Amino acid sequence: MDALAPVIASTLIAGTPLMLAALGLLVNERSGVINLGSEGMMLMGAITAFATTVAFGSFGLGFVLAAVVGVVMAAFFAWLTIWLGANQVATGLALSLFGVGASAYLGLPYAGESLQPPQFAIPILGDIPLLGPALFRHHPLVYGAVALCIAVAWFLGRTRPGLILRAVGESPSSAHSLGYNVRRIRLAAVLFGGMCCGLAGAFMSLVYTPLWMEGMVAGRGWIALALTTFATWRPFRVMAGAYLFGGITILTFHMQAVGVPIASQLLSMLPYIATIVVLVLISRNATWIRLNMPASLGKNFNPNT
Amino acid sequence: MLRLERRARPSTLMAWCSPLLAVVLTAVCGAILFSVVGKDPIASLRVFFFEPVKDLHGWSEVGMKVAPLLTIAVGLSICFRANVFNIGAEGQLVIGAITAGALVLWLDDGENGGAWMIALALLAGVAGGMAWAAITAFLRDHFNANEILVSLMLVYVAQLLLSYLVHGALMDPDGFGFPQSRLFSDGWLLPVILPATRLHIGIALALIAAVIGWLYLSKSFSGFKLQVGGIAPMAARYAGFSSRSSLWISLLISGGLAGLAGAAEVMGPIGQLTPSISPGYGFAAIIVAFVGRLHPVGVIFSSFIMALFYIGGELSQSRLGMPSAITGIFQGILLFALLACDVLIHNRLRWAR
Numbered sequence: 001m002d003a004l005a006p007v008i009a010s011t012l013i014a015g016t017p018l019m020l021a022a023l024g025l026l027v028n029e030r031s032g033v034i035n036l037g038s039e040g041m042m043l044m045g046a047i048t049a050f051a052t053t054v055a056f057g058s059f060g061l062g063f064v065l066a067a068v069v070g071v072v073m074a075a076f077f078a079w080l081t082i083w084l085g086a087n088q089v090a091t092g093l094a095l096s097l098f099g100v101g102a103s104a105y106l107g108l109p110y111a112g113e114s115l116q117p118p119q120f121a122i123p124i125l126g127d128i129p130l131l132g133p134a135l136f137r138h139h140p141l142v143y144g145a146v147a148l149c150i151a152v153a154w155f156l157g158r159t160r161p162g163l164i165l166r167a168v169g170e171s172p173s174s175a176h177s178l179g180y181n182v183r184r185i186r187l188a189a190v191l192f193g194g195m196c197c198g199l200a201g202a203f204m205s206l207v208y209t210p211l212w213m214e215g216m217v218a219g220r221g222w223i224a225l226a227l228t229t230f231a232t233w234r235p236f237r238v239m240a241g242a243y244l245f246g247g248i249t250i251l252t253f254h255m256q257a258v259g260v261p262i263a264s265q266l267l268s269m270l271p272y273i274a275t276i277v278v279l280v281l282i283s284r285n286a287t288w289i290r291l292n293m294p295a296s297l298g299k300n301f302n303p304n305t
Numbered sequence: 306m307l308r309l310e311r312r313a314r315p316s317t318l319m320a321w322c323s324p325l326l327a328v329v330l331t332a333v334c335g336a337i338l339f340s341v342v343g344k345d346p347i348a349s350l351r352v353f354f355f356e357p358v359k360d361l362h363g364w365s366e367v368g369m370k371v372a373p374l375l376t377i378a379v380g381l382s383i384c385f386r387a388n389v390f391n392i393g394a395e396g397q398l399v400i401g402a403i404t405a406g407a408l409v410l411w412l413d414d415g416e417n418g419g420a421w422m423i424a425l426a427l428l429a430g431v432a433g434g435m436a437w438a439a440i441t442a443f444l445r446d447h448f449n450a451n452e453i454l455v456s457l458m459l460v461y462v463a464q465l466l467l468s469y470l471v472h473g474a475l476m477d478p479d480g481f482g483f484p485q486s487r488l489f490s491d492g493w494l495l496p497v498i499l500p501a502t503r504l505h506i507g508i509a510l511a512l513i514a515a516v517i518g519w520l521y522l523s524k525s526f527s528g529f530k531l532q533v534g535g536i537a538p539m540a541a542r543y544a545g546f547s548s549r550s551s552l553w554i555s556l557l558i559s560g561g562l563a564g565l566a567g568a569a570e571v572m573g574p575i576g577q578l579t580p581s582i583s584p585g586y587g588f589a590a591i592i593v594a595f596v597g598r599l600h601p602v603g604v605i606f607s608s609f610i611m612a613l614f615y616i617g618g619e620l621s622q623s624r625l626g627m628p629s630a631i632t633g634i635f636q637g638i639l640l641f642a643l644l645a646c647d648v649l650i651h652n653r654l655r656w657a658r
Contacts, residue, residue: 036453040637076641084309085651086644089390089453090595094640097588101633108628214630219461226454265469272458272465279455280448289449304311 007250008134012142013208015246017042017200019145021224022231022238023152024196029228030156031189032169032296036092037077038197039221040099041070045201047103050110050212059117063141063202070198071191073099078190082183085300096221104214114211139207141199146239148196153235165189169294172301182301197221219272226275230282232292241278248274308657309648319650324596324603327643328610334638344625352624353617353635363616365502369574370612371605372507373398373566373583377590378597378604379511379518380559386522386599387555388535393441393456394563395587396463397434401564402571403467404433406578409493409571410475410486418492426493427510427568434564435557437463442556446549452556460587468580475578486578495573507569511608514562518601531555563587584615585633592640611636 021038028035048069049062056062077095080086117139121127125136156162165185168175172182204220205212223245231237252267260267283289335353336346357363377394384391408429412422440459444450468484477487495505522528534541534551541548570582593611597604618632 080641080644084645084648086648090640091644093392093591094637094644097592097640098634098637100588101630101635101637105628105630105634108630219458222454222457226451226458229451229454263469263473265465265472269462269465272461275458276444276450276455280444280450283449283451286449 005130005134007254009138010250010253011243011247012135012138013246014249015243016142016145017203017208018220018224018227018245019149019239019242020141020203021197021200021221022227022242023145023148023235024193024200025224026228026231026233026235026238027152027156027165027196028189028193029297030169030233030294031165031186032172032294032299032301033078033081033186033190034088034092034298035074035077035095035190035193036089036225037073037095037099037221038092038193038224039217039219040096040103041073041194041197042201042204042217042221042224043099043103043215044069044073045198046205046217047107047110047201047212048198049202050113050115050205051106053115053206054110054113059206062206063199066198066202067195068198070194070196070201072194074190074194074197075187077194078187081300082186082190085302088298088300100215107212107214110212111214112211115206117207117210139203141203141207149235149239156235166294169296172296172299176301176303182303186301197224200224223271223275226279229289230278232282232289233294234292245271245274308655309652310655311652312650315650316653319646320598323646323650324598324607324643326646326649327596327639330642330646331635331639334642335635338634339625342627344627349621349625349627352620353613356620356624357613357616361499362502365499365504367609367612367616368499368504368508370615371608372505372511372573373570373586374590374593374608374611375511375604376507376514376566376569377559377563377587378593378608379514379601380562381590381594382597382599382601382604383518383522383528383531384555384559385594386535387531387551388538389445389552389555390453391438391441391456391556391559392453392591393438393458393460393587394559394590395583395585396456396460397437397560397563398567398570398583398587399460399463399467400437401430401434401567402578402582403463403470403567404436404564405430405568406486406489406571407470407475409489410578413490413493415490416492418490423493423495423572426572427565430564430568431561432564434567435561437564438556438560439553441560442553445556446552467578467582471578471580477577484580488577489572493572494576495569503574505569505573507566507573510565510569512605514565515601515605522601527554563590589615589636592636592643595640596643610639614639 025038045066049066052065053059053062077091080091081088120139122136126132164180168182168185176182227238227241230241248271252270255267256264336350339346339349357367405426408426441452441456444455445452471484475486497505530546531551534546534548571578575582589611593604593607597607614632614635618629621627621631622629
């Protein structure tokens with residue numbers, strides 16, 4: 001049983017960046033905009049957070065600046081797609097390619113450096129045997145992500161602004177004729193997505209693996225995008241999916257550690273293959289996807305025509 | 306203030322000028338970037354746009370980068386025109402390199418080789434790339450799985466597979482444990498077409514691919530059906546054009562060409578299988594395809610520009626003391642610039658009070 005606590009603990013940590021990014025992208029997509037730039041925004045968030053923390057010694061500042069970088073990149077994406085009407089898929093790809101290149105460039109002086117993250121523990125709860133190390137000794141953002149999930153679910157399902165945001169995603173022209181500013185609402189959703197991806201990247205380089213390595217996000221931005229589809233755009237399903245994928249990643253580590261006679265490269269393929277398998281299982285039912293997908297997803301809206 | 310005003314009809318002139326404008330804009334952004342980090346912007350831009358092509362050797366090196374970029378971008382142009390977003394050309398390239406490389410390692414006895422054998426190995430690369438793309442096509446066709454995400458995930462799988470093979474089955478037994486295969490013998494390497502340089506026949510194959518791609522899109526019925534499906538899916542369905550066959554054709558063509566590029570890389574400049582055989586050609590080719598207006602002849606121009614960025618990035622390491630990762634930044638900026646300039650196809654700028 002004692003072996004279980006670290007497995008649960010590391011699953012929660014591995015799932016957190018996926019959940020943060022996917023929740024941001026979920027809100028983003030619920031407004032009708034798909035941003036394929038998540039991988040790039042996460043990488044830029046990761047290097048920004050790492051560089052800031054090395055320079056100023058403050059983990060908090062690292063997280064804040066990573067979020068700011070995510071928002072700035074998302075704002076640029078929003079300007080191109082929402083105001084200039086550029087293709088969302090192509091612009092998102094450009095954002096990812098740019099983020100991959102720019103983070104590799106900015107990160108060169110930090111290659112191989114590592115940080116010593118502070119330890120956290122919730123008083124009293126953290127001392128419970130088994131449960132304490134498994135659940136109550138994590139970075140605050142691990143709990144923050146859970147709180148964010150509840151908040152997003154409440155916002156989208158129970159509040160008026162959430163309803164308006166969903167309306168914009170389903171039928172921007174109806175929302176427009178009711179007098180809502182479709183562009184501004186979409187901008188807000190895209191900026192939120194950028195912030196979450198920036199934070200997710202910061203979590204990668206400051207907490208999950210506290211070091212910088214080129215391309216360290218390793219496709220998690222894309223997996224997060226796939227997660228929103230698996231979850232049929234529902235926040236709690238995103239949480240379940242994120243922990244499932246966190247668990248798969250950790251499983252591969254543990255299999256390597258106990259010496260399962262499978263090459264490490266083949267084990268490392270598992271999260272990617274799992275993504276494809278789950279995507280196939282979910283997408284198989286085309287009607288179900290169509291019913292759940294925001295109807296205007298990926299389609300630009302121009303209020304002047 | 307400058308305002309955007311919608312044109313009555315899209316401007317053909319701007320459709321052609323926008324890529325040129327984007328290149329100029331990228332150069333301007335690059336100059337600003339260089340001045341920010343304290344380099345002389347003019348001297349820096351010379352490294353990117355002039356130094357690579359100042360002599361024959363430079364041209365041949367650029368040509369070696371054009372070869373894979375152009376080969377892949379021709380396939381992607383066809384794919385994107387059909388509205389099939391194959392983002393995983395990098396993975397198809399890697400698999401093409403593996404199948405071609407494995408075939409060479411299996412047959413190569415140091416004596417044989419020659420034109421027919423090389424052609425066979427290149428075909429193995431094409432088949433490998435096609436097979437890898439076929440996974441994406443099959444999952445899209447039968448299970449409606451998003452081709453962007455599937456093809457992208459398969460890139461990571463392909464790279465890990467290559468790493469697995471060069472650490473294991475295909476590793477050079479006399480290589481002191483280095484993760485790479487043995488060197489291919491001379492009979493299995495692509496012939497050099499420009500004496501005293503490294504420029505190999507891959508560039509000719511790429512140009513042939515561009516011409517055939519152009520003929521396919523503009524002269525064949527199959528190519529026509531494919532494009533109608535991309536522009537107006539409803540019209541295509543009404544006309545009875547199968548969207549399934551468009552999906553398969555476009556993915557197989559682009560996968561096969563990416564596989565060919567991978568095979569030509571390992572049988573050309575690299576000469577063996579190593580863990581990293583492509584500096585992101587498959588992703589750069591996406592930008593090349595868009596900047597080349599998804600036109601097989603247009604991509605000749607844009608792959609040349611992209612090749613300059615690659616060589617410029619390598620040169621800037623020695624000339625400017627800048628890391629070669631700068632290439633990636635330029636690539637991103639170029640695509641952004643193009644997307645921004647494309648706005649002018651449907652809109653015009655007006656001074657308004």
